[in-house]
Amino acid sequence: MSSTPIAHTSPSLRPSIGRWLLAGCSLLLLVVWLAPQSVHAQVWFPSSLHLVSEMLVTAIAALVFAVTWHGYQREQPLCLTVLGCMFLAVGLLGVLHALSYKGMPDILTPASPEKAINFWLVTRLLLTGGLLGLAYYPGRQVCGRTQRALILGATLTFVAVIAYLGLAFPERWPRTFLDNGELTPFKMGVEWVFTGLLLLAALGFWRARREDRPYDAQGLMAVCLLSALADVCFARYTQVNGLYNLIGHFFNLLAYGFVYQMVVVSCVRAPYERLEVEMAERLAAEQRAEKLAFYDGLTGLPNLALLRDRAAQALVNARRESNRVALLLLDLDQFKLVNDALGHSHGDQLLGAVSQLLQKVVPSSATVCRAGGDEFVILLPSLGDGEFAAGVIERIFDQLAMPLAIGGQPILSSASIGVAIAPTDGEDVETLLRNAEAAMYKAKDAGRKACRYYDPAMNVATSERLQLSNGLRNALSRGELELHYQVQLSLDSDEVIGAEALLRWNHPQWGTVSPARFIPVAEESGLIVSIGAWILREACRQAAEWRARGVVIPVVAVNISALQLQDPALVSTVAEALAAAGLPPEALELELTESGLIQDNAQVQATVEGLKELGVSLAIDDFGTGYSCLAYLSRLHVDLLKIDQSFVRDLKRTADGSAIVAAIIQIARSLGLRTLAEGVEDRETAEALRQLGCNHAQGYLFGRPMPARSLTAQMAERRVSGAA
Structure with missing residues (x-):
């Protein structure tokens, strides 16, 4: 249902204002009631003033009808259609009432107070009946154009009949005014009846003030009470020009003013107020859209x-x-x-x-x-x-x-x-x-x-980084990645104790790409997680194949990046790789970087504990080059420290190099950890490491990184030479 003209009280018609106005009018009526008879005998309400007040009331009634009639869409509440037509009838009969007043030109029959009162009583009857019906009618039924036209036709017909009877046959109406200027008991009784009915209507509006009605119940209650005060005055006056008649018309004008405020002003203002609200909402929406388009939602900064x-x-x-x-x-x-x-x-x-x-x-x-x-x-x-x-x-x-x-x-x-x-x-x-x-x-x-x-030289590096990142995204699917393996030996027995899996990238155009170039790009782009999962699967598969063929490589070592350590799925990835290859957990060693372990957050701790529960060995790669914190060594229960090749190279060159390697070996021994030296290239270095107590080593002295098939062949030769 569309909004209605009196669905909302105008901002100027607050309930407190209505209460103060009613209190003031009641006080005024009391003062007039207590005034001496000599005051009432004076001329307070001349014909000219009466005509002005009636014209104002008629104009307001006409405006109420016009706005109510035109202020809706095709369908509107039936009760408000009736209300609008009622005010049309009140307005038309009000004109006849004013024109029939004593002193006005004769229309069909001479003008007289009684003739004017007859039309007046009909308008009061319409007003009282309309307000009473509206107060106790829920007002939810709607009517279309045809029903509206029928109601308007009935209203105009009623006005025409009353006009004819009132103008042509005033003598047939009940007596309301005596020749001595006093009102008849009939007239006073009718006014008191109207007063009672208006109070009853006010009670109905008071009860409906919190209900969902298509009108302002509280404002119409004020209209009923003001009209009731007016009827009290009209029941009391003895002189048509007296004070009671003046005050009664004043109260009546106030009542119609309330209706004007609710219907006319609200309806005229409402579209502009709605437009203002809509414009404000549209502006706010545009500002929100602008904020979304040009500002960051999290920080509020420009985007x-x-x-x-x-x-x-x-x-x-x-x-x-x-x-x-x-x-x-x-x-x-x-x-x-x-x-x-x-x-x-x-x-x-x-x-x-x-x-x-x-x-x-x-x-x-x-x-x-x-x-x-x-x-x-x-x-x-x-x-x-x-x-x-x-x-x-x-x-x-x-x-x-x-x-x-x-x-x-x-x-x-x-x-x-x-x-x-x-x-x-x-x-x-x-x-x-x-x-x-x-x-x-x-x-x-x-x-x-x-x-x-x-x-400008940076563009070359950036372009290369972008090319490497794009190439890596397709390297797995194109089969460009492979694993090479470098053996690890015991320095005491010279036996192979394992092999480290090292990633190699063979690009069809670029050839062999150095890990030093593409591994950092893989870590920055996050590709290292998917590539690392493939390395685990492939290394476990190869280790299982060696075992099945009797190749003695007890452990395969796989590097795990710091980014992989932060992945909650790493433990399940390792478990799935072992299960898919049928490889026992003790045959897999995971090499963790210090940069990944030093974060030591809850996720890293949980991941390391999960890996230990699987039964795999844990090694710290390149120990001594980064953070070297003893606290995480004791907490994470690693098995092996790998001494970085930079320290191994300095072993023979400087006393400090030898002292650092000795310190690392001593730390590992005190914590019950094994040690493995990287980058061993000559027998002299290997012997020095053995004398310092290092357990294992890997480097070019024992073999370069090579494909699995080459290492398989080398291990076969080693077995043959050992047997000989």
Whole structure:
């Protein structure tokens, strides 16, 4: 159902105003009631004033009908259609009442007070009956155009009949006015009846004030009460020009004013108020859409779309003023570890804290943008020189060096920053972004927590990195990856104790790609997880095949990256690889990096414990080159320490090299761990390691990494020579 003209009270018609107005009118009636007879005998209500008041009432009634009739769609509540037509009849009969007043021109029969009263009583009957019916009728039935036309036709017919009877045959109506100017008992009785019925209607509206009605019940209750006060006056007056008649018409005008306020003003204002609300909602929606289109939902910072627009303007201004523009691309270091260790909600809090920090340290003319993930872009327009950008970068590093309170605990964060400056490093936004990203990756390669300015040579490295990443995505499906194996021997017995599986990439165009080139790209792109799962399956399959053929290689070692350690599925991946190959767990050794273990978060701890429960051996690869923390050695229950080849090479060169290797062996022995030295290339080094107490070794002295078939052949020759 469409909204209705009096469905809502106008803001100016608050209930408190209605109560105060009714109280004031009641007090006024009391004062008039107590006034001396001499006061009532005076002329208070001349014919001209009566005509003006009746015309106002008639105009209001006509407006109520017009707005009610035209303010709806095809269907509207039946009760309001009847109400509108009732006011039309009241208005038309009100005109006849005013024109029949004593002193007005004669129409068919002479004008007289009694003739005017007759029309008046009919209007009061219509008003009272209409309000009473509306108060006790639920008002939910609707009517269409045909029903409306029938109701309007009946209304006009009724008015025509009453007009004819009132004008042509006034003598046939009951007496209401005596020649001495007094009212008849009939007239006063009818007014008191109207008063009672209006009070009954007011009670009905009071009970309906909290119901879902298609009109303002509280406002119509005020109309009933004011009309009841008016009827009291009309039942009391003895002079048509007296004070009671004046006050009665005043109350009646107020009652119609209430109806005017509810119907006319509300209906005229409502479309504009609705339009205003709709415009406000549309503006808010546009602002929300703009915020979604140009601002980041998490941090509230501008996004790349808005940054591009501002950067384009800054570049135009810089060319005009011969200034420079700097673009800083900032990437948080080890952000994934925060997400994995503390959860994504804490990661989001960290991003929010960093965004606030960046806004505080950059100048007001700068734009801080979140590019996505853990990347931020800072636009510095109108640079005088590069030193200004350096000062901003220094402040960023200083602020990031202080711990941020995330989730009730302090988090130390760092960032790698790449800088591109226009016009030297690019004259458009996309070029600057691309070059700043290349510089940022160089900062990452430099060990993180660093800043690098763009250099054209960086594009070569970035292009190569992109080519490697794209190539790796298809390397598995194309069969370009294979495993080579390097034997591991016991330094005491010279027996093979295992072989380390090493990944090789044979590209059809590039040839053999060095692991030093593609492994970091695989880790950065996340491809290392799927590639690592393939390595596990292939190494277990090969180890099982060697066992089945009687090739004595007791253990196969497989490297596990830091990213794989953070994968909750690693334990199940290892278990599935062992089960698929039929390989016992003790035949598999997993080499873990110190960078992965040093995080020591709940996920790493759970993964390591799960691997130990499977029964596989755990080794720490390249021990001594990174963090070398004794705490995690005791907590994680590893089995083997692999001494990095950099220390092995220095074993014969410097006393410090020998002392470091001896210290690592002593640490392992004290913790009950075995040791294996990498990069052993000559007998002298191997003997020195054996004398220091190192258990095992691998290196070119014992064999280079080779395909499985070559190692199988070598092991066969070794067995033959051993038998001879």
